[in-house]
Amino acid sequence: MRSKHGFDIWHSYMNTWHDLNIDHVQFNVVSTDELKAAQREPEKHQDLIVRVSGFSARFVDIPTYGQNTIIARHEQDFSAQDLEFLKVDL
Known part of the structure; x- marks a missing residue:
């Protein structure tokens, strides 16, 4: 989702x-940085729920x-080849 074509993909x-x-499709709308922060300092991320x-679980x-x-x-992440395969203009 971060890339130019992320939403379209x-x-x-x-x-x-x-x-x-x-x-059945599941999504977690949270950044990798936040997940890693929760690993480092779980006491500060008690309310982080994921699918x-x-x-759902804490x-x-x-x-x-x-x-x-x-x-x-x-x-x-998608490489240029993936985007080409998906017929997404670079």
Whole structure:
């Protein structure tokens, strides 16, 4: 979502999921920086709620491995080749 075409790519995903009748999609609208800050100082982020496989959980209550998995999903980015593949003008 941070890139010039991020919203358009996300919107295309949503349309595809709809066309394929996929009824379970989850999003976390939080920055990677905030998630990492919660790992460093969990006492300051007790109210940070994330979606995990169909349920919500307090991020600081999730084991470190699970937290790292959530952070890794947030750090996905598109390269020029991905944008080319998606037929997005550079």
